Amino acid sequence: MTQIPLLEVEHLKVNYGGIHALKGIDLHIAPGELVALIGSNGAGKSTTLKALAGLQHCSAGKLHYEGHSLHHMPAHQRVSAGLALVPEGRGIFARLTVAENLHMGAYTRNDDEIEADLERMYTLFPRLAERCAQLAGTLSGGEQQMVAMARALMSRPKLLMLDEPSMGLAPMMVAKIFETIRDISAQGVSILLVEQNAKLALEAAQRGYVLESGAITLSGAAGELLGSDAVQRAYLGA
Amino acid sequence: MKLHRPANRHLLLALALLVLPFVIDALFGHGWVRIADFALLYIMLALGLNIVVGYAGLLDLGYIAFFAVGAYTYALLGSPQFGLHWPMYVVLPLGALFACFFGVLLGAPTLRLRGDYLAIVTLGFGEIIRIFMNNLNAPVNITNGPQGISSIDPLHVGTFSFAGQHELFGIGFSSVHQHYYLFLAFTLLVAFVSLRLQHSRIGRAWMAIREDEVAANAMGINTRNIKLLAFAMGATFGGISGGLFAGFQGFVSPESFSLMESIMVLCMVVLGGMGNITGVVLGGVLLVVLPEVFRHGAGPLQQALFGKIVVDPESLRMLMFGLALILVMLWRPAGLWPSTQRRRELMPDESVAQQEQDTVYDSAK
Numbered sequence: 001m002t003q004i005p006l007l008e009v010e011h012l013k014v015n016y017g018g019i020h021a022l023k024g025i026d027l028h029i030a031p032g033e034l035v036a037l038i039g040s041n042g043a044g045k046s047t048t049l050k051a052l053a054g055l056q057h058c059s060a061g062k063l064h065y066e067g068h069s070l071h072h073m074p075a076h077q078r079v080s081a082g083l084a085l086v087p088e089g090r091g092i093f094a095r096l097t098v099a100e101n102l103h104m105g106a107y108t109r110n111d112d113e114i115e116a117d118l119e120r121m122y123t124l125f126p127r128l129a130e131r132c133a134q135l136a137g138t139l140s141g142g143e144q145q146m147v148a149m150a151r152a153l154m155s156r157p158k159l160l161m162l163d164e165p166s167m168g169l170a171p172m173m174v175a176k177i178f179e180t181i182r183d184i185s186a187q188g189v190s191i192l193l194v195e196q197n198a199k200l201a202l203e204a205a206q207r208g209y210v211l212e213s214g215a216i217t218l219s220g221a222a223g224e225l226l227g228s229d230a231v232q233r234a235y236l237g238a
Numbered sequence: 239m240k241l242h243r244p245a246n247r248h249l250l251l252a253l254a255l256l257v258l259p260f261v262i263d264a265l266f267g268h269g270w271v272r273i274a275d276f277a278l279l280y281i282m283l284a285l286g287l288n289i290v291v292g293y294a295g296l297l298d299l300g301y302i303a304f305f306a307v308g309a310y311t312y313a314l315l316g317s318p319q320f321g322l323h324w325p326m327y328v329v330l331p332l333g334a335l336f337a338c339f340f341g342v343l344l345g346a347p348t349l350r351l352r353g354d355y356l357a358i359v360t361l362g363f364g365e366i367i368r369i370f371m372n373n374l375n376a377p378v379n380i381t382n383g384p385q386g387i388s389s390i391d392p393l394h395v396g397t398f399s400f401a402g403q404h405e406l407f408g409i410g411f412s413s414v415h416q417h418y419y420l421f422l423a424f425t426l427l428v429a430f431v432s433l434r435l436q437h438s439r440i441g442r443a444w445m446a447i448r449e450d451e452v453a454a455n456a457m458g459i460n461t462r463n464i465k466l467l468a469f470a471m472g473a474t475f476g477g478i479s480g481g482l483f484a485g486f487q488g489f490v491s492p493e494s495f496s497l498m499e500s501i502m503v504l505c506m507v508v509l510g511g512m513g514n515i516t517g518v519v520l521g522g523v524l525l526v527v528l529p530e531v532f533r534h535g536a537g538p539l540q541q542a543l544f545g546k547i548v549v550d551p552e553s554l555r556m557l558m559f560g561l562a563l564i565l566v567m568l569w570r571p572a573g574l575w576p577s578t579q580r581r582r583e584l585m586p587d588e589s590v591a592q593q594e595q596d597t598v599y600d601s602a603k
Contacts, residue, residue: 053456079458091453093446104446107439108458134590155458 004067006031006159006190007052007083012061014047021047023214024061029159029192034185036193036201036222038235039211045194046088048211049161052192053085054078066158080108084157088164090148094137098128101136101147105154114154121150124180142173149180159190166197178204198235202226210234259418271414273530275486278421279479281522284506285428285515286475291504292513292577293441294468295448297357299500300344300364304473306495307340308333308480310371310381313490316391319382326393330481337477338470340367345469349462352451364500371492386491393420393485400485417486424482428475432515435471444468445513509566511573520575532558 005028014022022044029035039045050056052063054075063070070078084105093101102121106114122129125146131139136147145165152160165181166174174197182204185191195201202208202222210218210231218230225231262270287301311333315324344363348356375383392401392413400416435441443464446454455461484490502525510521536551536558566574 055452055455074460075455076458076460079456085456087453087456091450091456093449093453095449096445100442104442104454104457107443107446151457 003030005029005064006033006066007192008062008064009052010062010064012048012051012063013059014044014051014056015059021214022051025211025214025216027209027216027219029190031158032185032188032190033207034181034191034193034205036195036198036205036208037211038195038198038201038208038231040196040235042213043211044214045211046163049085049088049163049192049194052161053083055085076108079155079157082156082158083161084152084155084159085161086145086148086152086163086165089167090144092136092139092144092147092151095135097133098136098139098147099132101151102128102154105151108155117154117156121153124153124183125150140173142169142177145169145173145177146180149177149184153184153189157189159192160184161192161194163194164196165193166195166200174200198231199226202231255422259415263415268412268414270530271418273526275414275417275421277523277526278418278425279483279486280503280506280526281425281519282421282428282479282482283476283503284510284518284522285425285432286472286479287503288472288507288513288515288518289432289435289444289475290468290472291507292518293436293444293448294465295444296465296468297353297360298469298472299357299361299497299504300367301360301472301476301503302495302497302500303344303364303367304337304340304476305480305483305499306367306371306492307337307473308477309484309490309494310387310480311336311477312481312484313387313390314380316485317387318389319387323391326391326395326485330478333481334474334477337480338474341469341471341473341476342466344473345466349465361497361500364495364497368492368495371495381492384492386489386493388489390484390488390490392488393417393482401488421482421486424478428478429515429519436513436515440464440467505563509563509573511576514573514575514577517573517575517577521573524574528562529555529559 008028010026011024012022012026013020013024025044025048027035027037037045037048047056051058052070054070054073054077058071065078065081065083073081093104096104099118102118103114106117122132127143128146128150131143136144139147149160149162149165162181165177169177178200181191181193185204193201193205202225205222208219208222208225209216210225212234218225218228220228259271259274262274283301283305286304287298290296290298290301312329314320315322315329315332316326317323344360348359351359371381372384374381375385381387392399394400398404400420401413403413404411404416443454443459446457446459447461447464451461483494506521506525507518508521509525510519511517532555533551536549536554537547540547540549540551570576
């Protein structure tokens, strides 16, 4: 690919005290690409996203975003640069209404298109339009995931990072969420999708990385990964 | 005049607040106007703490320390202690500034703490300030130790002293009346700033941090600065109130800044309704007035019922007070006058409640 990657990660290391959570991983995401990062519990998937969002200190490695280093950029500035994270467990503001949650997503913006974007979110998630006055904490799990995703999109990200969007959801809701992820991707937003549900993630993604014990063991086109013996054995139980 | 027109309602409220000290004076006597003055000071404190606890969700158990810093700043710069008699319009802002500085000083090392851990650190901070005030009399005498500082200059602007008698349009204004108006002006200012902050970008950021700090950070909120700002703003209000307190009392000692005081202010915020300005004001009024009612009422009441004093009114006072707190928290867990958020949480509108009910069953739709 001749295109400059949107995000390039070189040899990223993260330590929690003496524990090496990430042992030097490399990955890149091209503009408009949907990339899946799969792996089992404790492989370092969430840590990777936190490090990219600036919520976790990196002990070594380089992060390049649109050709610039992210090294000294604190988390709150990365949002205005176009990196948005939907945190693990959704992290919705439970005692604020759905509408207030979405407005918080546009915190870094001060243009006059925020209301228009809000309407776009309500078209993308009609369910949320019905419930805009409801406290986000009273929504069902799937609806909360919608709030979290819509809230992240309100910052107009170039790269949307999703941390286990299918976690704890009913199968029907999972299908719906993944449908929306495809929609968002089709609109040109790059997506880094972290999932335990390898099959679903790889079916949606164009490329994938397999993370095991803090290191990337496999990478390639999503279709190839889905068909590879290693992935089949480890994650799909075939 | 139609009462439901907001402008008219505000006018009526303003009028009521203006004549209130005279009504109190006529009905209950001079001492109760003084209690009203204290109520205003406490309302300012409660509004300041409301920013930290109610908006930003940072549990602060040492808030009275900022009141102490403001009070001692005024006392040291306007008393025979150092022979300094700086004017009020210099000392009050200075006190607020010092309090603000101490607010940041407390905030900075506690940025990573939340909930019970933060409460313990702030509790310690409050005690440290009090103990400093208690012991800074040796080797160099700064605070005069446990004896405190007396003969503090009254609040005054130029030659006008709020402690003196004045007459205007044939109406006599005594010290407590004039302080009432001064404190009312400051309280309204603090309430106005609180109100504007609540609906500002900063206010929304505080609430987001209260709900989920990591998510707030991921929204692009500079959580460190915004939290420090909450501590600083809260402390500033505490400092102003403290300065006014010192000038009003004419005397400060470390005794006035005990942990009990911090807890009282916190009770005002929680009992009135965390995050809601009207609720916090109501909490402040009740928690100043109720103990006084018990103090003055319990003796005569027992006298009338049993012909003698059975239980010392002073000890009964705290018992009744504690009971009242428990009852309020049982019946109105969101406070007497909860914020819209808390109200929505505990008693949603009918239509929204119906939606929530639906949510329980049809989440898969």
